[in-house]
Amino acid sequence: MDRSNFAIDVPDSLLQRAQRGELRAFEQIYRLFERPVYSLALRLLNDADAAREILHDAMLKLFQRLDQFRGDSPFWGWLRQIALNEALMRLRKDRRIEFDASYDEIETEAPPPWVHADGLVLEQALSRLPALTRSVLWLYHVEGYSHPEIADALGKSVSFSKSQVARGTARLRGFLDSTTESNPCLIANPQPT
């Protein structure tokens, strides 16, 4: 498992300067993490405006609470949790908590379509997943959260998290199979999201 996009070490001296309220230190931390925070929010919410707001709110909350950070765990993990909480709060607020309740078992010897899929096509397929399913898939595969951690963050069961990973994977495969069959030139004709 690769490390999270957030796994960036922040020098203690930079943190101390930020804890003293130095604007330049704030900016340096912001620049380090703006893309991981924005990407996480964008993947979970599938909404660029909402992701921008999450980036702002999460960073503001981070700096408001910076004096509470004691260094017991990595700084990036703390920031990621703040960003995740903000994004999940937005999902709940927008009532976008739909998830995939169906599961079509796929048994095939063919290589999975994402092996050859273009990044843009994969992003588009990902955006078509229900918000909660997409969130679970992203947190599990990209951010490396365990099923118990995801279940805890979402207020769901561990089996729910596991089922969403399986169903999301199957659904993603279905989307990619159908899009590559029906439209082999997706980059030239991107689908609306």
Next chain:
Amino acid sequence: MSDRQSATDLNAATVGRALRELPLATPPDGGWDALAASLRAQGLVRDTATVGELPALETVHADASGDPATRRSAAARTRPASPRRGRLWVPAALAAGLALLAIALVPMNRDAVAPPPTTSTGSIAATSGANVPTDSTAELAALRSESGRIEEWLRTLKADETPLDGRSLMAATEIEDMIGLIDLQLAAGSDTGSDTQALWRDRVELLRDLAAVRTTYSLAGTGVAANGYAAAPDTWNTL
């Protein structure tokens, strides 16, 4: 992570890799500017050496080890604009006068902690840079303790409080606002350092001003504190 291994088949492994290889998204421009504005509005920025457009905040930083009176006035300048800002001098002058009166009327225990040298304005002078860290830590602890003690006494006084007159109420409100501003700065800063120490000194000074406003009014009206207790705690430390 056993749950990861058991759930990972060929598909899951490859989809995970494909997802991780997606490029990070780049947020639109202007995000930092908006955040910086929010940080300023909330008073979370205390060092603006790199942003010349914030002279008031810069002054707070520059005066970190200087005269608390200067720091206090600088801190007041960093507050978000409010309708009351223009009449700040009235309660400030009133509070200063009342504080002097309170000092004359109320006996204080000055032996508990030796007072540091004071400036010509009566404010507590900054701790000398030659002080060893343990002295700073002890003074910080003493300031916090004193702050808590005065607050506790004020709470006792408030429990059965007679109303203040208009001018005293205005002075008390202004002082409470200034204490709130200091609390905001303390919340945004670290637990140590000369900034923190100076802020705590200011806080104690303001609490004494607040106590003086309440006590003096009560003494003037009834001869006793509003709740009938002693007019001021007899164990105040002079730091």
